[in-house]
Amino acid sequence: MADYIHTPSPTASPALQAMLTHSGFPLTESRSQSPISRVNSPIDMDGLSWPSRFPVLTVGPFFSPETLPLFFGRWHDQATSDAIPTLTPTHSTPGLGTKARRDETKAEAEERIRKMSGAVRTLLECMGEDPDREGLLKTPERYAKALMFFSKGYEENVRDVLNGAIFEEDHDEMVIVKNVEVFSLCEHHMVPFTGKIHIAYIPNRKVVGLSKLARIAEMFGRRLQVQERLTKQIAMALMEILKPQGVAVVMEARCIVFVFWRRIGLDLKNGQ
Numbered sequence: 001m002a003d004y005i006h007t008p009s010p011t012a013s014p015a016l017q018a019m020l021t022h023s024g025f026p027l028t029e030s031r032s033q034s035p036i037s038r039v040n041s042p043i044d045m046d047g048l049s050w051p052s053r054f055p056v057l058t059v060g061p062f063f064s065p066e067t068l069p070l071f072f073g074r075w076h077d078q079a080t081s082d083a084i085p086t087l088t089p090t091h092s093t094p095g096l097g098t099k100a101r102r103d104e105t106k107a108e109a110e111e112r113i114r115k116m117s118g119a120v121r122t123l124l125e126c127m128g129e130d131p132d133r134e135g136l137l138k139t140p141e142r143y144a145k146a147l148m149f150f151s152k153g154y155e156e157n158v159r160d161v162l163n164g165a166i167f168e169e170d171h172d173e174m175v176i177v178k179n180v181e182v183f184s185l186c187e188h189h190m191v192p193f194t195g196k197i198h199i200a201y202i203p204n205r206k207v208v209g210l211s212k213l214a215r216i217a218e219m220f221g222r223r224l225q226v227q228e229r230l231t232k233q234i235a236m237a238l239m240e241i242l243k244p245q246g247v248a249v250v251m252e253a254r255c256i257v258f259v260f261w262r263r264i265g266l267d268l269k270n271g272q
Contacts, residue, residue, distance in 0.1 A: 098154035098223075116144035150185050150192075153222030158237050161219050165209035166241065176200040177213045186255055187224035195253025197231070201238055202245040208238075227251055 104112070120140035124131040131140060176198070183194045197217050220233045231249045238247045 102155045113141065113144050113148070116147065117141045120144060147185075149222075150183075151223055153219045156219045158216060158219070158241065161215045162208065162212055162241065165212050167207050167209075168205060169203065169207045170205060171203050171207060172245065174200055174202050175207065175210075177210055180214045180217050182217050182221040182230075182251075182253070184221040184223065184225045184230060186257060187226060189257050190224070191256045193227065193253050193255035193257075195251055197234070198250045198252075199234065199238070199248075201242065201247040204243055204245050206242045206244070208242060213238075227253055227255075 101112075117140035120143045121131045124136060124139070129136060131137075177200075178196075178198045180197045180199065181194075182197050183192055185191065186193050199213050199217065216237055217234055220230055220237075231251050235247050235249045238244065238249075
């Protein structure tokens with residue numbers, strides 16, 4: 001369960017201040033920036049064709065052994081920035097076929113599961129297994145349904161998730177949602193990675209229902225993902241939805257692939 005926290009001061013916690021600071025630029029300084037500039041190129045907001053025009057946003061990563069990238073946004077002054085960066089669509093966006101899932105009929109959904117089950121059966125055979133043995137009889141269908149469940153985020157978009165829960169509020173103190181549990185599938189190996197996401201933003205006369213922040217994280221998480229893109233998509237979505245003075249997204253996660261290969265490395269090191 002997510003731990004929703006609103007802090008009355010952006011600098012209340014040294015740890016939080018460190019989390020929201022990168023290259024000497026605290027997120028809280030975004031309040032004093034000049035009026036925002038906008039880029040012209042449309043951005044595919046959630047992989048489901050939600051083009052829009054974005055405020056100029058710098059996205060920067062912060063790496064540590066246990067913490068995955070921190071992405072944050074800050075406004076740039078058009079008059080003082082010689083080279084203002086522009087956002088471009090993610091290089092590896094979801095396939096167009098993911099859109100069809102939202103509108104397919106019950107019969108089409110059943111046919112999709114049937115085709116996926118056949119593919120899983122082939123995988124089992126190629127592994128040398130017998131898909132007709134008792135323990136594997138229903139495995140192809142179960143696995144197909146599990147993949148559809150883990151990737152259900154393709155069937156949702158940000159507007160549907162928000163459902164109008166955006167409110168005008170004359171409030172400019174930092175809002176933080178901590179410990180939002182997420183799970184996703186690594187698109188490189190299609191194995192799970194799990195962890196927690198912390199989301200913070202400084203409102204600019206608009207706030208969103210706190211539960212919606214967790215829902216947005218879940219929507220992007222339930223797709224084939226990489227951690228870097230997942231954090232970026234959440235931050236970009238909030239930038240588009242609220243036009244806040246600043247936003248930060250931090251993810252702490254562990255991928256099964258990383259754990260697996262680390263174990264192999266330890267075994268080799270120990271001569272096992």
